[in-house]
Amino acid sequence: MKQQTLLCICICTLIILTSTYCKAKEPEVYMFSYFMGNGEDGLHLAYSLDGLTWEALNDGRSVLSPTAGEDKLMRDPCIIKGGDGNYHMVWTVSWTEKSLGYATSQDLVNWNEQRTIPVMAHEEGARNTWAPEIFYDVEDDIYMIFWSTTIDGMYPETQSNEESGYNHRKYYTTTKDFQNFSPTSLLYEPGFNVIDGTIIKEDNEYIMFIKDETREPAQKNIRITRSNKLNSGYGKASEPITGEYWAEGPTVAKVNGQWIVYFDKYIEKSMGAVASSDLENWKDISEQISFPKGTRHGSVFKISSTELQKLMEKFERKTGE
Numbered sequence: 001m002k003q004q005t006l007l008c009i010c011i012c013t014l015i016i017l018t019s020t021y022c023k024a025k026e027p028e029v030y031m032f033s034y035f036m037g038n039g040e041d042g043l044h045l046a047y048s049l050d051g052l053t054w055e056a057l058n059d060g061r062s063v064l065s066p067t068a069g070e071d072k073l074m075r076d077p078c079i080i081k082g083g084d085g086n087y088h089m090v091w092t093v094s095w096t097e098k099s100l101g102y103a104t105s106q107d108l109v110n111w112n113e114q115r116t117i118p119v120m121a122h123e124e125g126a127r128n129t130w131a132p133e134i135f136y137d138v139e140d141d142i143y144m145i146f147w148s149t150t151i152d153g154m155y156p157e158t159q160s161n162e163e164s165g166y167n168h169r170k171y172y173t174t175t176k177d178f179q180n181f182s183p184t185s186l187l188y189e190p191g192f193n194v195i196d197g198t199i200i201k202e203d204n205e206y207i208m209f210i211k212d213e214t215r216e217p218a219q220k221n222i223r224i225t226r227s228n229k230l231n232s233g234y235g236k237a238s239e240p241i242t243g244e245y246w247a248e249g250p251t252v253a254k255v256n257g258q259w260i261v262y263f264d265k266y267i268e269k270s271m272g273a274v275a276s277s278d279l280e281n282w283k284d285i286s287e288q289i290s291f292p293k294g295t296r297h298g299s300v301f302k303i304s305s306t307e308l309q310k311l312m313e314k315f316e317r318k319t320g321e
Contacts (some may be wrong), residue, residue, distance in 0.1 A: 006100070027305045028053075030253060031079075031108075033290075034298035040064045040091070045108065046292055051255030056292040059313040067091030068101040068114040076196075078133040078247065078299040079108075083141050088178070090132040090145055100132040100147060102178060104303065106252055109314050110304070114176065117182050119145070119173055125152035127166070131249070133299065134151075135199045137230055144230055146172035146187050148195040158192055162215040168195045170210070172231055179222055188234045189259070196249050198299070199230070200259075206230050209250040209261060209277060220246035222263055241282040248263075249297020260285070264297035271295055314321035 030048040043064040046054040057063065066074035071094035079089045086104050089111075093101040099116035107233035122128040132147035148168040159167050170188040173181045188194060188208070196211040206227045212219040227233035242263065249264040258277045265286070266271045272286040303311075 001007055010055065010274055028302045029308045030255075031303050032251075032295075032298060032300050033077040033079045033089070035075050035077060035091075035295045035296045037296075039066070039296075041078050041219060041295075042074045043089070043091075043290075044295075044298075045311075046295070047311075051260055052289050053255055054289075054291045054295075057311060060292055060294075063109070064103075064111055066091075066093070066101070066114065068103075068116050069097055069099060071095070071097065074101065076131040076297065078198075079301055080134050080136055080299075081301065081303075082136050083138065084142065088134055088136075088143070088146075090134055092130050093130065094128075096128055098126050098129055100129050100145070104178070107307075107314075108311060110145075111181040117145070117173075117178075117181065119147070119171070119181070120149050122184065123149070123151055125154070127152065130168070131196045133198050135230065142174050142176050143178070144172055144174050145181075146197060146199075148197070156191070157199055158214070159216075160193070160216045166213070167193050168213060170194055170197050174231065185231070187231060188225065190234075190237045192219070192237075196297075198251050200252050201230075202229070206234075208234055209241075209252060211248050211250065212237065212240070218246075220248070222247050222250045222261065222274075241276075242272070243284055245272070251297070251299045253300045253302075253311065262289070262297075262300060264295075268294075271297075280315070 034044050034045045042062040045057045048054045051172040066072045074103045075092040077091040082088050088104050088271050091101045098120040099118045100148040102117050103111045103114045105111040120129050127150045130148045135144045150166045150168050172187040173184050175181045194210050195213045199208045208225050223237040223239045247263045247266045250261050252261050258275050260275045262273050271291040273289045274282040275285045276282045
């Protein structure tokens, strides 16, 4: 009897270890959430096995139509997987509204009802709420949503009359449940017009990639700022990591041991990328990447190969209906 019990324990242990090993070794693939045009038709998704060549899902058609906000746009879609196992998405709903869009999904196909979060409603002079992103802090089990806003009369030292006089700074709020939010606060004031931030964490340091939106003299490039805290302490921005072209909408992924920052060369109507193994020295690899025609900026994230297979099957069925 003891031998049988011991044998059962060994077999069960082997099954558990094998299952754990298989789950840990299941390949991941890269997903890219993006918009096209002005964001009128909603969310688009593409996938990549190598982080360089990207293929559109759903034959390049939108996978989710926008319903939130007055203008019903879905620009700058940012998707992350949260601590609850669900996918959380925020986006720009309008050029001029004081809210951002939010929705959640378990499978990237079926989304709950879209709604707006009025993060700048308290600011009478707020002109917009642009390019929101989410960062999930694992240690504190909390989400930080951050975006860029121009508030009339603020930061006159960097005010320009070009491009409708926008003069952004970065703001944030935190939440644990997407129902209750901390008061909106200033996240980053670099001393210039700043937009399009995205954050990664590496070696206990928070690294934020931002666009220098200065128009006079024109900058329009991607820079880096760092902090030991998620929601404060970001220092002086680095020199540009992108080239002479105008770039916006950075998003970051680690691919085969190197960091790749994807961005929108919006004047040239193409996607670009720079790569680095140390987050200090950057090489332009724009000629090595391929995105679906018409791709505008968004966010990169990972899913399992099983999830990708399910997505492809579901969208294939929808296409054939």
